[in-house]
Amino acid sequence: MIQHTSGIHDVPESDYHGDRRSLSVSGAKVLLDCPARYRWQQDNPVHKDAYDFGHVAHELILGKGAGYRVLDFDSWRSKDAREAKEQAHADGVAPILTAEHERALALADAVKAHPTAAAILANGHAEKAIYAEHADTGVLLRGRADWITKKADSTPVVADVKTTVSAAPKNIDRAMADYGYAMQAAWYIDLLALNGTPDASFIFLFVEKTAPHFVTLATPSDDALEWGRAKNEKAIRLYAECANTDTWPGYPTHEANVPAWAWKDIDEA
Structure with missing residues (x-):
């Protein structure tokens, strides 16, 4: 594996995630959430079937990815289907059922039919890995940008594709915190700033x-970026402390309580 330093690089997906x-x-x-869980996942990479659909959708939208294989099964229940899926993973490509592939194609077509999304994706670079050193701790940070393009004034824009159950604005606002999307936006903006591009x-x-x-396009607010x-x-800073001491604690001792809503039945009674 090539050891990357600060800068923007082309890095194979497997090397990046490894x-x-x-x-x-x-x-x-x-x-x-839990340093011990982070270390366990580093030692035991987690894979979910939902990741495969996301990888295929991203590749169809962005035109770049690790590759995928369409498998003509109704589901993954049969032995042959499971073996074919395992073989695809072993070959380094994402397996996807025929019906799911058709859904991914329709999803990609919807993004490309959106005028603003299409304009953003018309010119740019997909799947660029960005590395930078955190100034105070020396921790090496990384990010893999779905898409990097430029505005009319030549300032860079990072675009990230999210497949979702609902693209309603109220649900997007909730996802900024629930899924840490505001953290992601701030992370990539700051990675580019550390590489000499502050705008x-x-x-x-x-x-x-x-x-x-x-399709809904969403730009994080200043407040969202500050939170992220x-x-x-x-x-x-937590990572630096854990890495320097090689100590990855689990959850702390906790005084258990009941949530506020649990008192409702008692109050009503």
């Missing part, structure tokens, strides 16, 4: 997984 000497924003999210912006391209595949940046800074 990099254990740097911290990604997805790792930062896990770390804030970058970020935009999400949300597309619904089911027909009619509504604060969470990122906390995670980076």
Whole structure:
């Protein structure tokens, strides 16, 4: 594996995700929940079938990816289907059922039919890996941008494709915190700033997984970026402490309580 330093690089997807000497924003999210879980996932990479659909959708939209294989089965229940899926993973490509592939094609067509999304994706570079060193701790940070393009004034824009159940604005706002999307936006903007580009912006391209595949473009607010940046800074410093001491604690001792809503029945009674 090539050891990358600060800068923007073309890195194979497997090498990027297998990099254990740097911290990604997805790792930062896990770390804030539980350092021990972060270390376990580093030693035991987690794979979910939903990842395969996302990889295929991204490749169809962005025109770049690790590749995929369409398998003509109704489901993964049969032995032959499971073996074919395992073989695809072993070959380094994402397996996808025929029906799911058709859904991914329709989803990609919806994004490309959206005038603003199409304009963003008309020119740019897909799947670029960005590395930078955190100034205070020396932690090496990394990110893999779905798409990097430029505005009319030549300032860079990072675009990220998100497949979702609902692209309704209210659900996007909730996802900024629930899924740490605000952390991701701040992470990539700051990675580019650390590489000498301080004026970058970020935009999400949300597309619904089911027909009619509504598309919503969302730019994080200044408040969202401030929240995300604060969470990122906390995670980076926690990572530095854990890595320097090689100590990855689990959950702390907790005084258990009941949530506020649980009192409702008693109050009503």
